[in-house]
Amino acid sequence: MCGSREISRHPAQVYDRCPTCDLDLERQVGSFIGGIGLNTILAFVVLFSVIIVGFIATGGEASVTRILLPALAVSVLLPLFFYARSRLLWVALELIWWPLDADETLIVN
Numbered sequence: 001m002c003g004s005r006e007i008s009r010h011p012a013q014v015y016d017r018c019p020t021c022d023l024d025l026e027r028q029v030g031s032f033i034g035g036i037g038l039n040t041i042l043a044f045v046v047l048f049s050v051i052i053v054g055f056i057a058t059g060g061e062a063s064v065t066r067i068l069l070p071a072l073a074v075s076v077l078l079p080l081f082f083y084a085r086s087r088l089l090w091v092a093l094e095l096i097w098w099p100l101d102a103d104e105t106l107i108v109n
């Protein structure tokens with residue numbers, strides 16, 4: 001809501017509330033699943049892109065070093081580093097779909 005970038009302790013862990021405006025970052029029970037879903041979709045899109053580009057670059061050869069290792073690295077590292085951003089993106093989508101109620105207080109600077 002405030003645009004603060006300080007919503008996470010590190011890329012794989014998000015605060016429960018925004019430290020700047022006190023927005024509840026899990027407004028509905030289980031809404032973190034939406035962020036995980038976005039994270040999963042992005043990871044699969046990038047993973048399949050890496051595999052397809054790897055096959056094209058190797059001329060259709062199944063190379064462990066050119067396809068499997070980059071695919072493993074992407075499938076492990078990308079979800080970890082994009083987790084906080086995907087949670088924040090999901091919170092933004094929730095705010096579009098379900099704007100704040102009057103009883104959801106914010107600290108306005």
Ligand SMILES: [Zn+2]
Pocket residue numbers: 001002003004018019020021022023
């Ligand atoms: Zn905020």
